[in-house]
Amino acid sequence: EAGVAQSPRYKIIEKRQSVAFWCNPISGHATLYWYQQILGQGPKLLIQFQNNGVVDDSQLPKDRFSAERLKGVDSTLKIQPAKLEDSAVYLCASSRQLSGANVLTFGAGSRLTVL
Amino acid sequence: GIQVEQSPPDLILQEGANSTLRCNFSDSVNNLQWFHQNPWGQLINLFYIPSGTKQNGRLSATTVATERYSLLYISSSQTTDSGVYFCAVDHSGAGSYQLTFGKGTKLSVIP
Numbered sequence: 001e002a003g004v005a006q007s008p009r010y011k012i013i014e015k016r017q018s019v020a021f022w023c024n025p026i027s028g029h030a031t032l033y034w035y036q037q038i039l040g041q042g043p044k045l046l047i048q049f050q051n052n053g054v055v056d057d058s059q060l061p062k063d064r065f066s067a068e069r070l071k072g073v074d075s076t077l078k079i080q081p082a083k084l085e086d087s088a089v090y091l092c093a094s095s096r097q098l099s100g101a102n103v104l105t106f107g108a109g110s111r112l113t114v115l
Numbered sequence: 116g117i118q119v120e121q122s123p124p125d126l127i128l129q130e131g132a133n134s135t136l137r138c139n140f141s142d143s144v145n146n147l148q149w150f151h152q153n154p155w156g157q158l159i160n161l162f163y164i165p166s167g168t169k170q171n172g173r174l175s176a177t178t179v180a181t182e183r184y185s186l187l188y189i190s191s192s193q194t195t196d197s198g199v200y201f202c203a204v205d206h207s208g209a210g211s212y213q214l215t216f217g218k219g220t221k222l223s224v225i226p
Contacts, residue, residue, distance in 0.1 A: 031212065042119075042201055042216030043158070056213065089156055095212070102146055102205065102212045106158040 002026065004107035006092050012113045018080035021110045025073065025094030031055075033104065034067055034077050035091040043091055049075065082114045117142045117206040121217035128192050128224050136187040136220045138202030146205035147178055148214065149187050153198045161187070161200075192224045 005024040013019050025032050030051050035043035046065065048055040052072040060067065064083070069075040079086055089109040095102050118141035128134055138147075149161040162169050162176040164185065169176055173192075178185040189196055199221050203214035 033213070042203075042218050044216070045213050048213055091158065101163060103160065103163045104148065104203075104214055105160060106150075108155070108157050111156065 004092055004094055004105055006090075006107035006110050008110060009108065010111050010113075012115065013082055015084055015114050016081040018078065019082060019112060020079075021077045021090050021092075021112075023075045023077070023092030023107060025075075025092070026096075026105060029094035029096050029105075030072070031095045031102070032069055032075050033093040033095075034075070035093065035106075037089045037091055037109070039088070046077070046090075079112075082112075084114050087112055087114045117144070117204060117215050119202060119204055119215055119217035121200075121202055121220050123220060124218065125221045126223070128222065130192060130194060130224055130226050132192050132224075133188070133190045134192060134222070136189070136200050136202075136222075138185040138187070138204075138217060140183050140185075140202075140204050142183070142206055144180065144183075144204040144206060146212070146214065147185055148203050149176055149185070150201040150203065151196075151198050152201060152219070158201070189222075192222075194224045194226055197222055197224045 032049045034046045037043040046060045047057040049069045067077045091109045093104045093106045120139045150158045164176045164178045166180045173190045175188045199219040201219045203216045
């Protein structure tokens with residue numbers, strides 16, 4: 001099966017600019033996650049979707065981050081305005097079901113540098 | 116929230132050596148995955164192992180859920196094994212079906 005697709009792979013922006021990342025999960029996977037990985041740390045969950053509904057966005061900085069999954073498939077994560085501390089890799093993951101053996105598969109990530 | 120501690124933080128091995136990576140977690144889990152993050156940043160799922168033992172080639176993993184730890188064994192290491200190994204758990208009590216990651220073990224295999 002095709003993996004989780006993400007774009008762009010790399011993005012460099014100035015602080016206070018905006019940026020958007022796109023994710024296409026594995027076909028048939030109902031659950032989609034966005035994680036943020038700062039250099040030298042483990043990934044941290046930002047938001048979790050089940051189909052097109054938000055399950056958990058408690059760790060999403062909502063003053064500048066937003067995410068949507070309008071048709072329950074693709075998702076977009078937006079940052080506006082960006083801060084220096086947003087420099088990180090943004091990882092998208094998907095899983096087939098929200099129960100039982102919930103195995104997450106990750107995309108290659110989108111690396112953001114904020115100058 | 117659940118705490119995930121991995122050890123050692125850094126490990127340097129000579130090619131061909133064996134190693135054991137450890138993951139301790141602070142509460143019961145219903146999902147535990149081991150990942151390898153390669154130098155290009157891709158997280159590759161190695162094992163889904165909330166309990167028991169699994170083997171895949173030179174890699175094997177054991178989770179003792181009652182004692183809240185998991186071990187990843189790498190035998191006959193190769194330079195391509197270099198990277199960061201992450202343990203990630205889903206806290207069963209929360210029912211969230213999310214993974215909380217440890218800080219990782221950075222493995223360097225030298226020829």
